[in-house]
Amino acid sequence: MDRLKGWKGLFIKCGLFLMTIAFALVSPRYINFIAVSENWAADWRVYLLNPPKEKHSDIVVLSITEDTLGALPYRSPVDRQFLAGVVEALIAAEVRAIGLDILLDQPTETAKDERLRNLLATSKVPVVVGWTDPATGLTESQYKFQKNYLMGVRRGYSNLLKDPYDGTVREMFPGREIDGQFENSFTGEIASALGMELPKKKVRILYRGRPDDETPSFPKYPAHAVKLLPKAWFEGKVVLVGADLPFEDRHRTPFAAGLGTSRGEFPGVEIQAHMLSQLLEGKIEDQANLIYEIVFAVLIALIAVRLTFTSQPAWLKMVEGLSVIGLFWAGAVWLFQYQGVTVPMISPTLSFTTVLGAGGAVIAYLNGKQARYIRGAFSRYLSPDMVARMANEPDKLRLGGDRRDMTLLFCDVRGFTSLSERVTALELTRLLNRMLTPLTDIILAHNGTIDKYMGDCIMAFWNAPLDNEHHARDACTSSLLMLEEMDDFNAMLEGEATEEGGEFTPLKIGFGLNSGECVVGNMGSEQRFDYSVLGDTVNTAARLEGQSKSYGVDIVIGETTRKEAPEFATLELDLIQVKGKEQGITIYALLGDDEVAQSDDFRALVAMHHELLQAYRAQDWACARDREAAARELGKAMKLDELYDLYLERIGAFEVNPPPPGWDGVYIAETK
DSSP: OTTTTTHHHHHHHHHHHHHHHHHHHHHHOHHHHHHHHHHHHHHHHHHHHHHOOOOOOSEEEEEEEEHHHHHHSSSEEEEHHHHHHHHHHHHTOOEEEEEESSOSSSOOOOHHOOOOOOOHHHHHHHEEEEEEOOTTTHHHHHHHHHHTTTSEEEEEEEEOOOOTTTTEEEEEEEEEEEEHHHHHBBBHHHHHHHTOOOOOOOOBBOOSSSOOOOSSSSSSEEGGGGGGGGGGGGGTOOOEEOOOOOTBBEOOOOOOOOHHHHHEEEEHHHHHHHHHHHHHOOOOOOOOHHHHHHHHHHHHHHHHHHHTSSOOOHHHHHHHHHHHHHHHHHHHIIIIIIIIOOOSSSSHHHHHHHHHHHHHHHHHHHHHHHHHHHHHHHTTTOHHHHHHHHHOGGGGGGOOEEEEEEEEEEEEEEEEHHHHHHHHHHHHHHHHHHHHHHHHHHHHOOOOOOOOEEEEEEEEEEEEEEEOTHHHHHHHHHHHHHHHHHHHHHHHHHHHHHHHHHOOOOOEEEEEEEEEEEEEOSSSSSSSOOOEEEEHHHHHHHHHHHHHHHHSSSEEHHHHHHHSSSTTTEEEEEEETEEEESSEEEEEEEEEEEHHHTSSSHHHHHHHHHHHHHHTTTOOOOHHHHHHHHHHTTGGGGOOHHHHHHHHHHHHHHHHOOOOOOOSSSSOOOOO
């Protein structure tokens, strides 16, 4: 009973599918702890997968160090005459562009200020100066001086975009609109001066390599030594000038994840150099990141939903789930190392495991609901053990019409009509309940299913809803035990009648058993459940129960039942064409279990009875009479007198009126 089929199941699966995608894409952007986790995972990729690379050939860093400041008349602000000298030396070296990552936000000596400003404004080599605004901490007076001082000078925001949670610089600051005009970032303005395309939004910084004293990412020299260094070292280069001081203008980078804070912090000017190298190489388009995120999210969602609703064991689901996560992480690492694409790893993993958990909860709820439904629907028709098996293995229950080989049993009380005329309805009901209860217990104890009670009749079947390879054997065993139960029940009734001084009439029951293909399933609806069985096999079983009265035996079984349970003691009764059938079938009396079947007395009876049927069908009436008498004697213990009376009556009738030519021994039953 698959509750995840149809529109309801499709709705649940689509909901989980979309939830997986949404969680994977949205959570790293709006859920703080996931965003921090994603940054941590990305930082470790940067640290582990960014080995030192060769120095960048086009960018040089001139560092203002403690030694530089020690040679100047004052520490802050940086002496403008010194800066002018550095710029002049670089211009003379025919550099490609100059970037001063130094805030010029307050006045110094007038002559020095004027010299540097004139040089910045008139230089034929592009010179870009870093600047900022009150939003990042400048006072109004500082901002006013800076704005006036840099009038006509190339400038760009030297702001570094820091993560609000851990202060790590992971993305480029593109710039900001001010007074209706967009102002580029410091590195963006340098790239613009060199004719490069600029990013229109924040872009993840692709750091060139982890810090390495032996292999620095850029050539780096002290600013105060610029006039002493060969001009060839600067010719055609982009030179960035900025501070490299122990406690000033140092910022956390992703390398801090593996190297710690001290080694993972870079001077601001070096971070600017990493960003500039990325811009000069044109690596500013990160739309592919989002595309990869979506692709990964969809794949993760598809696998999560498939894995959630597969019928595999829990341990196999766990192994597959861990494998999926491992492959996903490997793919994310490969993308970063070989494509420079950083995709979230934590949120898709959490999304995947969350959906597996949510899907498992849905399945557990539906299975619980299904189990309650099964217990409610079948508890009156199946044994508790079988109901528990069905609740634990609902996939084995197929409703709505399932073809399978089954064994049917019909059981009826003899003389029920005359009995009902002698007692009240209440007494009759109590009597039936007392009788049917132990008979039902026997059926349920032997894996049978009660189809229905029809007054004094029980209809039961085997091999549905759960598989039962030995359905014919269980049905035969049940019918024999029910006969024994009736002996005990009659003994109890007789004792009660004796105590009460009433009349005792023993109750007798007859059985019809038949095996074959049937259609079994839910023959109603969810509103009114009727799990039942249909087919010719069912009708024949009902007819055989009726024939038990005609042949004077308790249990009549069909030929297929006998073949599927050959160990039982059976005796061929006749070739008979029952009502509703056009072909004759062989019917048998079930007389006992395998112990009876192996006894010498029963073997002798079977042999003599076989000779009787051969003589009867050969129309050798004298021989048939002789064999009938011998078989009757052998079958006395099994109370077969009514059966042999029937054959004796037929033999006498055929002696007077022989069968028509071509008679095949088939008896056409006139009664049901």
